[in-house]
Amino acid sequence: MTSVVGAARALEMGEAERRGLQAARIRGAVIALLGVAGLWAARGAFNVAATFSFWLLEQGGAAWSITTTVGMLWLVAGSVAIVVGGLQAGVGARFPWRQSLFVLAPLYVAAILGALLDGKVANMTGVFAGSLELAVPITLGALAGILSERSGMLNIAIEGKFLVGACAGAIAASITDSAVAGVLVAVLCGMAVGYMLAWLGIRHQVDQIIAGVVINIGAIGITNFVFLRVLAKNTWLNTPPTIEKIKIPVLSGIPVVGPLLFSGTPYLYFTLAVVVFLSYMLFRTRWGLRLRASGEKPSAAATVGIDVIRIRYGAMLLAGALAGLAGSYLSLSSAGSFQMGMSAGRGFIALAAVIFGAWNPLGAFGAALMFGFSDAIQSLMSILGVDVPPQLLNSVPYIVTIVVVAGLVGRVRGPAAAGQPYTQG
Amino acid sequence: MTIWRRTILPALMPLLAVFTAFVVGSAFLFITDIENLKHFPGDPLGTILAGLANIGKAYSAMVIGAFGVPAKVAAAMSSSDPKVIAGAIRPITETLVASSPLIFTGLAVAISFRTGVFNIGVEGQFILGAMGATVAVLVFRDVPKPLLLILAMVIGTLSGALWGFIPGFLKARTGAHEVITTIMLNYVAAQLVLFGLRSEFLKPVGSTLPISKVLSTIVRVPLIFALPAIRLHYGFVMALVMAVLVSWFIFRSTKGFELRAAGFNLMAARYAGINAGGSIMLAMALSGGLAGLGGTLEVLGTVGQMSNDLSSGFGFNAIALALLAGNRPGGVVAAALLFGALRTGGGLMQVKTGIPLDLLFFVQALVIMFVAAPALIRSIYRMKVQNADGVAAQ
Structure with missing residues (x-):
């Protein structure tokens, strides 16, 4: 009897694991596709400068700035995304993909920002x-x-x-x-x-x-x-x-x-x-x-x-x-x-x-x-x-x-009793 | 005795709530009457009397604004001049015009509350319904008019229903709290409308304001009276019909029973074999659809042009309204007429006495508070709780 339950449980776990792997593959493919899109955006954007400047002490004072090209930004963001997507699909559910979003998101934000600015200088300290x-x-x-x-x-x-x-x-x-x-x-x-x-x-x-x-x-x-x-x-x-x-x-x-x-x-x-x-x-x-x-x-x-x-x-x-x-x-x-x-x-x-x-x-x-x-x-x-x-x-x-x-990207859970009235017994 | 129990008592609490809210509102009117209060140190009694007189003036302006001047109405009875008649009945028709969208949004909120979901997103569903109808009218402008009107109403209703379905779906499938998602969707809807009204297709040529091309020249909801300056259109009749339909649906149909069961006790409903998730989605879609239809009739009937401020809080007022009505369709109609009268009358009050219309929002908040916390009213009027089901709210 116990062996039957055990077998059923193993089958169930196998099912869950299989689903996890499938979800991971889909996720990986989506991230990699984003990366390809990034690389595609990079073509022909290497002649557009992207300058981010940082005021050192006060607005309008001495500044320190990074100059690169929009193409470069897309290239970096796209390549990282492809690597992350590949790892996600390969490693499976154990890959810390939520944490990797913290790296990916800023790269993409920078690239999009550069593309929108289209050569203008952005004052990032501001x-x-x-x-x-x-x-x-x-x-x-x-x-x-x-x-x-x-x-x-x-x-x-x-x-x-x-x-x-x-x-x-x-x-x-x-x-x-x-x-x-x-x-x-x-x-x-x-x-x-x-x-x-x-x-x-x-x-x-x-x-x-x-x-x-x-x-x-x-x-x-x-x-x-x-x-x-x-x-x-x-x-x-x-x-x-x-x-x-x-x-x-x-x-x-x-x-x-x-x-x-x-x-x-x-x-x-x-x-x-x-x-x-x-x-x-x-x-x-x-x-x-x-x-x-x-x-x-x-x-x-x-x-x-x-x-x-x-x-x-x-x-x-x-x-x-x-x-x-x-x-x-x-x-x-x-x-x-x-x-x-x-x-x-x-x-x-x-x-x-x-x-x-x-x-x-x-x-x-x-x-x-x-x-x-x-x-x-x-x-x-x-x-x-x-x-x-x-x-x-x-x-x-x-x-x-x-x-x-809705838990589409990383579900969060609030306090269980929030919103429920409580009467002291 | 039964009449007392069944009709007067349930109406007594809401009436006392409204009355009390107005008393508190009057107190605010008094203490913000700075001009008058300046005389207080020298002439306290005179100041109080003058203050009370001002409040009386404000409220009488409100009543006249909402229902008209009795003498004018009497004169119109024996007159055949359309201008005289129009002048006499204009206030009351304006009250009905103002209550039509409120009936729709009130029904929308009531149907969701009955199912145990809080649709705070009626405001967004209302304006997106209007937006959908606007786009439909401009896209299919060459379609024959009656057909175009029906098409616009269908698309407007569906737009609202979609905007209501999204949070319903998310709630049923992922457990996302509908209050949060509908609040957020209200803002997204507002931004969508602003974004849409930037497009060359929708906005008048050369305009920078968030308004659409004039729609009333293409199609509009037919008017009930062919009198000058009377805006009352068949949207009001549709609102009443909807109230009857919703009432039948909630209390007489099987689906409606399932919705109420889900609202009463979700677990028990599930145990009884009711598809709880489906009920939530259906209720939210119906709710959004009602709001969307209300928005459609507002833009195609009353205003005739889409703008980002088409809804002056109809969706938010509806929450107060549905609570006041105990989520009963009949009550919704009554409460919408009351709120419509307040809006129209408040307009005249603002013009005549300079008292901002916003006072009414405050009064409304007090009304909901008193309705939601009946113990407050009971303690003010020293009412005794009769028996277990005697004065129970709802």
Whole structure:
């Protein structure tokens, strides 16, 4: 009897392995085809120069640049793809193809960028610095999403918190004539909204998706209303002092890295710090373990004495604070005043970054950088007068997210209990 | 007693929710009335009275904007001048015009909620339906008109259905959460429309705005009344017909029963032999199709030209609307009429008193909140829970 079961299992495993191999071969063939396409694109592109320049210390100062040809870029990218594709098809399922994408993707991005620029010089320090700045609100929003979802609360209200934070921050800063006060008020308002979301979802057991929709619609309504009815006529309420960039002494003098990482706004430094801090807190502390337990299996967490409700309220308050802070960044740092609908979907891109980053702070930061990069490339293109339909680049974050959620390229799994109401037994 | 139980009680909660939301909205109107509040230190009582008077003015403008001036309607009764008649009935027909797309999107949301999937993507399905219809009209512009209209409606419906089917398929096959995918698809749809409206084929010659060529000169949904400035077209009738069809489908057909069963308890439905994945895909495609048809009728009936802001939040309002309606088609029609009246009336309120229309979005959010959390309303009005099934929401 056991031998029959054993044989059946062996057959089954053989089946799974065979499928894995087949999938690997298909994947390998697709990657290799991409490589051939790259080589094909290389023909005749060797006479087009591709120059990427990097400012060393400041915009417009001394620069260091790499000059090659578009053909060369395609040649390198194509050859690497063919090698990777061959290895994938040959080695089979064990080949670390996901990791190899991290090498392939930048090569292809560089080649495509070179082809689009068509001989024009691209200032990459500007692009990278722009990506970082654009990544700040998305990262903060994504961290808010991670905190809530890891604790078991689905949070689609990040967009609403952005708007409320931006509006309240601008008004408070204008009245008190202090940007810091504006930031504080934005954080507090974000926390209030976060608390409301938690209160609806936990105390009243309102479906968390509906609660999120309510808050988004309400936030759009109330901020538009306040803007049109109050701020439009009383402009003194919407001329806040802004938060300026601060150069960190010594460190900002490092070539390339200095102007990138150490000459930004305090928001940038804070965001980088929070990414590291939250990674540590979530995965290395007792608090983090309890938070994650509440999001994975609240009933099990409760049996070992964790106060799930309390953990969730706490996480939602913290998430609200981060999202409110991101909102204040929009009105107090990047724009300098509150405008209607100024979050422009960034809250949902943050949601995308949560998923793309697999509910992990570092991953979310990486995703936010990628989305920021596609934004920065777009503004570079429009500055250089390259005609690329912006809609295509704009759709990238959304399409990528769908692909990731659907598990077409590397499935990610969110916290098991996110979105499910929990009643203390 | 049974009438009380079966009709008045279920309607009582939504009505109280709407009423309470308006009271809270009024409070916001009062505290943002800066001009008036400036007098508060000197004359508190007068300020409060003036503030209340302003709120009264705003709401009466809203009612007149949505339903018309009674005196004018009375005069029109005995008049045969089409201009007089049109002037009298214009507000109410505009309310119906505004509620037509809301009925479609509300039904779309309701059908997905009934199946237990959250279609947040109705907004995208709506505009892509309109876009599909626009392309169809321009491609087949030489086809005889009645045929062209039907063709455009079919293609518009299919475009919306496709955009709804994608997240349904992904949910059924890979488990991708439909809330995430539909939110993302909303943005992709918006970008697609912007991208499409750049093409020489769709945009008016020499235009840089995201609008299409004028479609109403090629084909348009026939008007119900041949009166000047009355825009009410047969799209509204179609909306009502759809509500009846959807109601029949959900509550009387086998497929509809399966959808509801899947929405009620997916595992149990599966155990009973219902194809749960198929139900989800079907519900999402139907939902998207309804939204797409709504978009088609909006672009070919009311507006007559595609633009990127064709939908002023019809898809998002629909979520509030479906919840308010308890996901019942009849309720959707009633709620859509209410929201349509708010939109049209809010327009006049904005013109007359300068109070931004956006107040209504805030009020809507409050309405959903109160409907979704009935305990809130109960505690405000000190209502007692009667018995287990007495006041239960849904």
